Amino acid sequence: MDEKKIYQELRQRFGFTEFRDGQLATIKAIMGGHNTLAVLPTGGGKSLLYQLPGYLMAETVLVVSPLISLMQDQVDRLHRRGEKGAIMLTGQVYGADRQRLLQNLANYKFIFASPELLTNQAVVKALQRVQISLLTIDEAHCISQWGPDFRPEYLMLKQLRQVLGDPVTLMLTATATPAVRRDIIQKVGLVGDQVVTVKRSVNRPNIFLAVDQCQNGEEKRARLLQMVTQLGGAGIIYFSSRRLANEMANWLNTQTKIGVASYHAGMSSADRFRIQQQFMNDQVKLICATSAFGMGIDKENIRFVIHYHLPDSLENYVQEIGRAGRDGKQSAAVILYAPGDEQLPRQLLTVDLPPADLMQAVQRGKVDEKALGPDYQLFSFYLKHHFTPAQVELAFTRRKKRRLAQLQVMTNYVQSAECRRNFILRYFDESATTQERCCDHELADWLETGILAKRVPPSLKSPSFDWHCRLASLLNLVKN
Amino acid sequence: MNDFLLHLCSYHQPRRVRVIENVCQNHPTVANLFWAQQYSLINWLGCRRDLDRAEFNGELAALKKAGLISLHDNQVQLTAAGVSYQEGSPVYEPHFFDWFWLANTRRIEQRFLLGIQVVSEFAYRNRRYVPVHVPYSEQGAVKAWFHRYASVQLVQQVARELELLGTAFEGEDEQLVTAFFAGLVGHDGSGQTIAQLSQELGLNIGEMMVINHDALLGISAFAKNTTGPIARLLQPLLASSPLSTSCWQTINMLRQGVGLAAIAQRRHLKLGTIREHVLTAAILAPQVYQWEKLLPSQDKEYLKHKYEGPVASWQFVRWGDNENRDFFCFRLYQIIRGSEENG
Numbered sequence: 001m002d003e004k005k006i007y008q009e010l011r012q013r014f015g016f017t018e019f020r021d022g023q024l025a026t027i028k029a030i031m032g033g034h035n036t037l038a039v040l041p042t043g044g045g046k047s048l049l050y051q052l053p054g055y056l057m058a059e060t061v062l063v064v065s066p067l068i069s070l071m072q073d074q075v076d077r078l079h080r081r082g083e084k085g086a087i088m089l090t091g092q093v094y095g096a097d098r099q100r101l102l103q104n105l106a107n108y109k110f111i112f113a114s115p116e117l118l119t120n121q122a123v124v125k126a127l128q129r130v131q132i133s134l135l136t137i138d139e140a141h142c143i144s145q146w147g148p149d150f151r152p153e154y155l156m157l158k159q160l161r162q163v164l165g166d167p168v169t170l171m172l173t174a175t176a177t178p179a180v181r182r183d184i185i186q187k188v189g190l191v192g193d194q195v196v197t198v199k200r201s202v203n204r205p206n207i208f209l210a211v212d213q214c215q216n217g218e219e220k221r222a223r224l225l226q227m228v229t230q231l232g233g234a235g236i237i238y239f240s241s242r243r244l245a246n247e248m249a250n251w252l253n254t255q256t257k258i259g260v261a262s263y264h265a266g267m268s269s270a271d272r273f274r275i276q277q278q279f280m281n282d283q284v285k286l287i288c289a290t291s292a293f294g295m296g297i298d299k300e301n302i303r304f305v306i307h308y309h310l311p312d313s314l315e316n317y318v319q320e321i322g323r324a325g326r327d328g329k330q331s332a333a334v335i336l337y338a339p340g341d342e343q344l345p346r347q348l349l350t351v352d353l354p355p356a357d358l359m360q361a362v363q364r365g366k367v368d369e370k371a372l373g374p375d376y377q378l379f380s381f382y383l384k385h386h387f388t389p390a391q392v393e394l395a396f397t398r399r400k401k402r403r404l405a406q407l408q409v410m411t412n413y414v415q416s417a418e419c420r421r422n423f424i425l426r427y428f429d430e431s432a433t434t435q436e437r438c439c440d441h442e443l444a445d446w447l448e449t450g451i452l453a454k455r456v457p458p459s460l461k462s463p464s465f466d467w468h469c470r471l472a473s474l475l476n477l478v479k480n
Numbered sequence: 481m482n483d484f485l486l487h488l489c490s491y492h493q494p495r496r497v498r499v500i501e502n503v504c505q506n507h508p509t510v511a512n513l514f515w516a517q518q519y520s521l522i523n524w525l526g527c528r529r530d531l532d533r534a535e536f537n538g539e540l541a542a543l544k545k546a547g548l549i550s551l552h553d554n555q556v557q558l559t560a561a562g563v564s565y566q567e568g569s570p571v572y573e574p575h576f577f578d579w580f581w582l583a584n585t586r587r588i589e590q591r592f593l594l595g596i597q598v599v600s601e602f603a604y605r606n607r608r609y610v611p612v613h614v615p616y617s618e619q620g621a622v623k624a625w626f627h628r629y630a631s632v633q634l635v636q637q638v639a640r641e642l643e644l645l646g647t648a649f650e651g652e653d654e655q656l657v658t659a660f661f662a663g664l665v666g667h668d669g670s671g672q673t674i675a676q677l678s679q680e681l682g683l684n685i686g687e688m689m690v691i692n693h694d695a696l697l698g699i700s701a702f703a704k705n706t707t708g709p710i711a712r713l714l715q716p717l718l719a720s721s722p723l724s725t726s727c728w729q730t731i732n733m734l735r736q737g738v739g740l741a742a743i744a745q746r747r748h749l750k751l752g753t754i755r756e757h758v759l760t761a762a763i764l765a766p767q768v769y770q771w772e773k774l775l776p777s778q779d780k781e782y783l784k785h786k787y788e789g790p791v792a793s794w795q796f797v798r799w800g801d802n803e804n805r806d807f808f809c810f811r812l813y814q815i816i817r818g819s820e821e822n823g
Contacts (some may be wrong), residue, residue, distance in 0.1 A: 250679075271674060467646050
């Protein structure tokens with residue numbers, strides 16, 4: 001494909017004149033008809049990698065995405081640009097609505113789908129009727145990460161690709177060790193030499209890395225308050241539970257004058273929408289969130305990401321902190337750690353495996369699948385796809401071992417005396433680096449030194465609410 | 481702490497926890513409706529359709545921990561501290577809860593928010609915006625509505641209707657009108673969340689949820705009684721009565737003198753379903769039939785002698801050879817006496 005044409009599309013459609021590192025190489029590979037694995041750092045502009053080729057290709061782009069919030073964000077961004085041909089196919093669309101949507105699929109340029117839905121025969125048939133020119137697997141590390149014990153549907157992507165006539169496939173991720181990269185390619189049903197890999201470093205030099213060692217929960221709260229009061233700009237604080245996200249948002253609102261809001265999957269979709277928009281528009285400065293927030297949030301000026309609880313893997317951590325500093329300006333990523341914090345993610349990793357004879361009985365249809373316990377759908381999936389109980393057990397045991405090892409790496413990260421950036425780079429099989437404003441081992445009093453601008457307290461209280469004024473501004477009415 | 485569930489508890493009456501949960505989520509089985517009636521909670525049906533079991537249990541646990549309720553044998557009761565808490569904090573009195581049956585307020589909210597947002601963006605001549613996230617069916621309905629009625633007059637008509645609605649809400653309660661307008665999504669802003677409004681108005685989040693539900697029932701009632709663009713947007717979501725169409729068919733045949741077994745036969749439904757229609761109607765629309773006529777006199781006599789005192793304390797014991805029939809008579813008698821008890 002002519003490079004000029006690619007640049008022309010970039011200018012006209014997206015308003016940019018230059019590509020970010022890795023983007024052009026990826027787009028050229030796709031347009032050359034090559035299956036491509038792009039490992040680009042968070043904030044590297046990954047959505048452009050399928051959107052731009054999508055406009056250059058005549059047919060439809062199918063994007064497989066792991067989270068509804070992520071799909072929603074991509075669809076929102078396309079809408080914001082005036083692109084109406086984007087639709088989400090998720091379990092939330094069902095019955096007559098789904099039928100209608102499937103009949104009209106050809107009208108859409110970008111179809112975003114959850115892996116669960118792509119195991120549905122009616123959906124697959126409808127997609128077969130639509131010419132798919134590019135299959136994109138977003139957050140492709142989930143294929144490897146979420147396969148056995150969370151999203152077994154990812155294992156079906158290989159078959160999907162075949163039934164769709166082997167369209168050009170783009171696998172996108174920000175974090176993948178060499179082993180994960182091999183795993184992704186294999187699970188999509190490709191072999192290494194059939195795939196062009198475009199890889200750039202996971203390092204984000206503008207994000208300062210720190211771990212704040214606290215004695216206990218009380219000290220963590222106090223440190224958190226101190227940090228959010230001092231650090232200027234927008235920030236995200238991650239919690240492991242909705243309840244705590246709510247409580248801390250309320251508490252911070254009583255302690256500070258910063259606009260703080262919570263965000264999690266337990267809120268109504270209207271409230272989640274409101275918070276996302278307010279955060280994007282800087283009306284809310286600080287979000288107390290669970291991991292439901294952020295994947296795909298394209299806010300350029302997030303200055304800091306604080307983890308109140310220990311993430312369960314370095315891969316997830318690098319993903320989550322990558323939401324900071326997308327504008328290239330100095331930002332910070334901090335973990336608040338108290339001894340014993342690793343116990344919580346360790347507990348969350350536990351999946352109760354049903355006994356083999358029960359699984360067998362379910363497989364033979366003698367016992368209802370719900371007898372398999374709270375995670376019955378997960379086990380049922382494997383059993384329906386002809387896994388023997390012994391194979392299920394083996395997969396889960398291996399998986400648990402691997403996840404415990406990942407958690408151990410995360411624990412090592414917070415306890416390590418090594419440069420934190422080099423710790424991460426080593427993990428992802430990259431060379432060590434040196435830089436100023438690197439991590440707390442290099443600059444212990446980073447908070448006091450003020451690597452980020454100080455927070456300016458808001459000076460004015462919001463004026464009292466007048467519904468007549470709101471009505472006038474809502475509908476652009478001239479006030480008398 | 482979210483104190484919403486305190487509204488559904490009583491100091492004088494232990495209440496079944498699962499009934500309260502089912503009332504919030506709107507599971508109108510005969511048993512739930514019966515107990516909801518006993519607890520005077522019928523008009524709270526569907527007040528929190530999104531509430532899931534974990535969240536419900538979490539809220540109850542927090543209220544218990546705060547000493548505001550007690551929990552025994554799957555029943556919940558307000559404590560003296562709970563009563564003092566309620567007396568000491570501002571309690572919002574709902575104005576539109578009698579319309580509980582009129583609509584699924586979750587769908588009303590989704591359709592209304594998107595509809596108003598579309599008109600707001602239209603008023604600013606903006607086509608590039610992120611629509612509020614609602615299910616595909618609501619998107620389709622709003623799209624069709626907008627394409628049909630979009631014109632220069634639409635903005636003015638909607639403005640007039642919102643003005644009317646605002647004035648009506650303001651007449652009821654200033655908090656209601658504030659919550660309503662502050663939550664709207666439009667070109668000028670994405671509106672405030674329930675949590676943000678509760679902070680702004682100095683109310684507990686539970687109180688704010690009550691106001692929000694009240695506003696949505698108020699909008700539904702407005703749509704029912706008007707003919708403008710808001711009515712055209714929302715009327716397809718409005719019910720015509722608290723009873724389902726199928727239930728009405730049963731009651732109409734009953735009024736024509738057809739017996740329950742014959743109704744079941746003619747309608748190709750199970751007798752149990754027909755009995756459920758009767759019991760549901762006896763609770764939700766007691767005035768539409770003389771229910772005592774359905775109780776054979778010897779059964780009525782038996783029940784009269786066997787059961788006395790508050791109906792909530794009655795325990796069913798079969799007396800004939802058909803347990804289902806006996807239970808139907810028992811429940812119907814209980815409903816009739818219960819509505820007398822409640823005045």
